[in-house]
Amino acid sequence: MTTSKTISFHLNGKPITIEVGNHINAVELLNQFQLKGARESCAQGLCGACTILVDELAVSGCLTPAVMLDGKSVKTVESLSGINEKLHPIQEAFIDQGAFQCGFCTPGFVMMTKHLLDLIPNPSDEEIRDFFAGNLCRCGTYPEIIAAVHQAAQSLSHSS
Ligand code: FES
Numbered sequence: 001m002t003t004s005k006t007i008s009f010h011l012n013g014k015p016i017t018i019e020v021g022n023h024i025n026a027v028e029l030l031n032q033f034q035l036k037g038a039r040e041s042c043a044q045g046l047c048g049a050c051t052i053l054v055d056e057l058a059v060s061g062c063l064t065p066a067v068m069l070d071g072k073s074v075k076t077v078e079s080l081s082g083i084n085e086k087l088h089p090i091q092e093a094f095i096d097q098g099a100f101q102c103g104f105c106t107p108g109f110v111m112m113t114k115h116l117l118d119l120i121p122n123p124s125d126e127e128i129r130d131f132f133a134g135n136l137c138r139c140g141t142y143p144e145i146i147a148a149v150h151q152a153a154q155s156l157s158h159s160s
């Protein structure tokens with residue numbers, strides 16, 4: 001028997017109240033709002049393509065039951081460009097450094113970068129690699145991703 005629960009949370013800054021089935025995960029819920037940045041790929045917490053921020057912490061949306069978002073602040077990659085739709089410095093850095101090919105993994109890496117730079121404003125290469133241990137890029141753009149994180153760190157330090 002499928003059960004459901006009414007939850008209230010903030011999605012990219014907007015208050016939402018919705019009834020969700022106990023069986024759906026956060027990515028499936030986001031799809032209902034036409035938010036496609038977080039992608040379900042492995043569905044096992046192994047690839048990072050579904051990374052979202054819940055109360056500013058990066059989590060795997062595929063492993064997060066939607067009902068657990070009750071009372072939380074949820075942010076997806078779509079939240080980064082802001083109200084004037086200007087790209088976030090992290091997104092600009094990924095473009096400048098050519099840190100993607102097919103782009104499938106990119107929203108996950110961008111959100112993980114946001115979490116990383118919130119914690120460590122100027123990370124070393126080793127800290128970046130450690131932090132991204134759960135994010136996979138099948139196109140192998142890891143060197144460019146690391147360069148993008150450094151560029152974003154520089155940009156954000158100048159803007160604060
Ligand atoms: S789809 Fe969630 S970690 Fe791979």
Ligand code: FES
Pocket residue numbers: 099100101102103104105106136137138139140141
């Ligand atoms: S850019 Fe293709 S999987 Fe990362």
